[in-house]
Amino acid sequence: MKYSYYPGCTLHASTKEYDMSTRAVCEKLGIELVELEDWNCCGALGAFSYNYFLSVALPARNLALAERKNLKLAAPCNACFHNLAKANKLIKDSEDLKKRVNDVMDIPYNGTAEVRHLLDIIVNEVGLETVAKSITRPLKGLRVVPYYGCLIVRPTEIARFDDQENPQSLDNLLKTLGAEVLPFPMKVKCCGASLVVNDEELAFQLTKRILETAKDVGANCVAVTCPLCHTNLDAYQSKIESKYNVTLGLPVLYFTQIMGLAMGIEPKKLGLEKNMVPTDKIVESVTGVKKVPQLVKMKAGGK
Amino acid sequence: MIKAKNLDPNFKYQLSRELGGENLEYCFNCTGCACGCPVAEVDPDFNPRKIIRMGILGMTKELIESESFWKCVSCYTCFARCPQDVRITEVLYALKNMAVREALKGNIEIETTKPIFDKMFIDSIKDNGRVAEAMVFAKYKLKTEGIKGLMEQFSMGLEMFKKGKIPILPEKIKGKKQVKRIFEKAGIK
CATH class of the missing domain: 3.40.50.11810 (Rossmann fold)
Structure with a gap:
């Protein structure tokens, strides 16, 4: 099993233990996590309050990067997961928004990425038996x-x-x-x-x-x-x-x-x-x- | 008393045109959103139903000046329980977006300091591609609460630093110019 891995900003800083334990556990379970190269912040919750469109465009760059790798994107943080999956849904549901987002991005996004929370992957893809x-x-x-x-x-x-x-x-x-x-x-x-x-x-x-x-x-x-x-x-x-x-x-x-x-x-x-x-x-x-x-x-x- | 002549009948349309505000008018005022709202449970001043109602009625000035929508924690409980799919959490984002824009134009002043934090947060993303959380937090505390406010966080900060949880330098990504261009092209200052 191989996934693109989106740790998010906090897992690289104040919550390193989540990153460490995620990597250690996935290795034991035979899940290969490939950190998404050059990912950017998803905007957390602040960007939505400040500018809704930005909160779709920031995760969209990560979705575009994940799409190129053709792997499901695993996010251990609830907020990152929410932002990435939400931007993905909004873009998939609206051609107009998709165009607007692509207009501000250097890398095109076609809307084919899939975002999953780490817990979902472990419980539903790896399975409790494993x-x-x-x-x-x-x-x-x-x-x-x-x-x-x-x-x-x-x-x-x-x-x-x-x-x-x-x-x-x-x-x-x-x-x-x-x-x-x-x-x-x-x-x-x-x-x-x-x-x-x-x-x-x-x-x-x-x-x-x-x-x-x-x-x-x-x-x-x-x-x-x-x-x-x-x-x-x-x-x-x-x-x-x-x-x-x-x-x-x-x-x-x-x-x-x-x-x-x-x-x-x-x-x-x-x-x-x-x-x-x-x-x-x-x-x-x-x-x-x-x-x-x-x-x-x-x-x-x-x- | 609410006087009809003081209401702004166009406000609901303006709000509905914002991203997230689309379903505002579906609300039939049932109070489902206020039941189970965690903030309303501890703060009687906060009531999502009232915010939506004020928006529909066009009590623009009272609503924007009340600033109560800044207390929303975006937990989506109201969103989950709304029988009319008003998407309340999202409507509140739309309201916050409108308030920020009006404040940037100089039309209103926002007393809540949350937008200051949000701005510092996204500026950090604009500069580095990622957020330097501890730095943003310290900068915000210093600006809004002064040295005293910053010092109140000191012992926790020190403990976290000792545990290797606060990097000395912010992480920067290779594509930070791409991220900056997103801001520029979207016209976000």
């Missing part, structure tokens, strides 16, 4: 809530592979890995997305209730499919804790990191030390190897 065969360390003791976010399931004219109110693909994948998957009423409730940039107060209320519900149902970690969700739930978690005087301490892992653990991939290769909320306890419970605290290591290695 995933099951790759497991060497079933995730006993992992009580996980599947958090899908928004753009991976909505709108259904773009995200077409799962139910938009109560999706199951991530649930089933995590169950296949041997984890205990808890019912999670917040699985498709928005984390606040980029609102955190200009209105932390409002965004934190949205993020906080997702994390609190996860704790309430008894989870010891959250599985996510999107770098923006991850940033809100993971990177901002300590700020939420101090602002509202609550204790959360809930590790937030990419579904690929969780898959990697079950497949016996070394935690370092999955970037598990890059998550902002420490993942040590999760890694320990799965691998049985206790992490030596930094301080002790320094003392032992010193002198």
